[in-house]
Amino acid sequence: MSSSAALLQSDTLGSRLASRGDLTSFFMQLAAEIGADSYMLVAIVHDQDRNDARIVSSNWIFDAIELIGKRLIAGLAQGPLTVAPGIRPKPLVAAEAPDAGGLLTGEEARLLDVLGHAEVYSLRLNVGRQRLFALFSAAEAGKIDQPALMKAQLKCCYALSTIPQLVAAAAMQDPLSDRERECLFWVSEGKTTDEVAVILGVSSNTVNSYITHAIQKFAASNRAMAIATAIRSGII
Amino acid sequence: MKHADIKAAAEALFNEQRNPFGIGSETHHAVTIPDAVRRCRWIAVDINASAFGLYFVSPSPERARLVPSFDSDYPATAVATKFIAGANGEEMVRHSGTSTAPRWWADDGIAGSDTVFQNLAWAERAAPLAPGTNGIAFPVHADRGHCGLVVFLGSTIALLEDMLYEIHARCFSLFAAVARIRPSDASRMRSISKRELECLKLTANGNTSEEIARLLKLSVHTANQYLTQSTQKLNAVNRNQAVAKALRLGLIE
Secondary structure, three states, X not given: OOHXXXXXXXHXXXXXXXXXXXXXXXXXHHHHHHOOOEEEEEEEEEEOOEEEEEEEEXXXXXXXXXXXXXXXXXXXXXXXXXXXXXXXXXXXXXXXXXXXXXXXXHHHHHHHHHOOOOEEEEEEEEEOOEEEEEEEEEOOOOXXXXXXXXXXXXXXXXXXXXXXXXXXXXXXXXXXXXXXXXHHHHHHOOOOXXXXXXXXXXXHHHHHHHHHHHHHHOOOOOHHHHHHXXXXXXXX | OHHHHHHHHHHHHHHHHHOOOXXXXXXXXXXXXXXXXHHHHHHHHHOOOOEEEEEEEOOOOOOOOEEEEEEOOOOOOOHHHHHHHOHHHHHHHHHHHHOOOOEEEOOOOOOOHHHHHHOOOOOEEOOOOOOOOOEEEEEXXXXXXXXXXXXXXXXXXXXXXXXXXXXXXXXXXXXXXXXXXXXXXXXXXXXXXXXXXXXXXXXXXXXXXXXXXHHHOOOHHHHHHHHHHHHHHOOOOOHHHHHHHHHHHOOOO
């Protein structure tokens, strides 16, 4: 019995994902369950002042990703149609897209449709403090079963929770060390360098160096921006 | 269903008043605590739990702990909450930082309590959060890094795997609504001007006062003044804290 067959069987009892292969078969099975043809698991990474999509796992054809572009994928994942667990999801219907709040141009919408993504659902996944996005799409609008999709959203969160290292590496949302995070947190509470030094029981120079490292890791230009980036990605 | 419609309309109206900036999405209505307690009680009834509680994970990385928002004894505090917000909750806080999987525990004194939970896929067994009872804890997350836990207790909890997802989804949506309740800050929100928020947002994006002045076509002095005013209105001691507060309150994105 192949490992994917074993996973299919054990899934009803819950299982642990161990590898990227498991992740792929988990999503393939889930997509089939809810009536979706394609899935894409995306992490949003902050790169300077723009957000980029990092594709963790997907069964989209390579050309589709190239044509649609990661900028558009990041836009979809962070757009108004993306829902947190517990909210009824709304699809992006390619045929109606130019009206859907200016998310896509007519040309981009037509492209999505041609490439087999007539309807796209975008779901926010919370894996501990990390945040990922799942796009499920089908070649025909209305094919994806909404109630099943809402369950699938939680199932994705659970499954990804079993592979925290992979998720953290993919999302790279928390590049800070514990000490750097602590320093940044106290600065965000309005403490000065000297005050943070007293709180943590280290020297002011050490505090400054932690904060400088944090600023560099976020490619931020100053403390305020580092704090903002950290709060936006839920690190502090 | 008529009652539910009226309730939804009332919530929507309330949400409008609560969120003059229209921050709230149409589905995560801000509610009052009594409303939230009622919603949580409905979930508890559906899984036959006798008690419940909702907790926030405090953002301090120094010693992350659970801060009670309310429990089933609202407006008082249940005894179980004292255990959960104390040392018992520490391991659970660590868990919720990296995992969204629900965790359950079963009391040995209650016959057959293991079997209630053992069939749940993905859910894990954990050390008891409160003594003398069975329970299940759902890690939940909301916008702007809010993180929390919704806990249900009771010796007769009944939960089938099929329902687990729905219950957890409802906990998520309840928590998102509770995370929006900021009674003491609501009045301050209104008093911050659009210009002051613009300056704060640019500061959050890493701009200096000089750059802000240039971008908004103001004098540096005026830009600084806007920032000082917004810092005062947010009751912050400096700009860094003002930026952090404005982001956490959702005044700026």
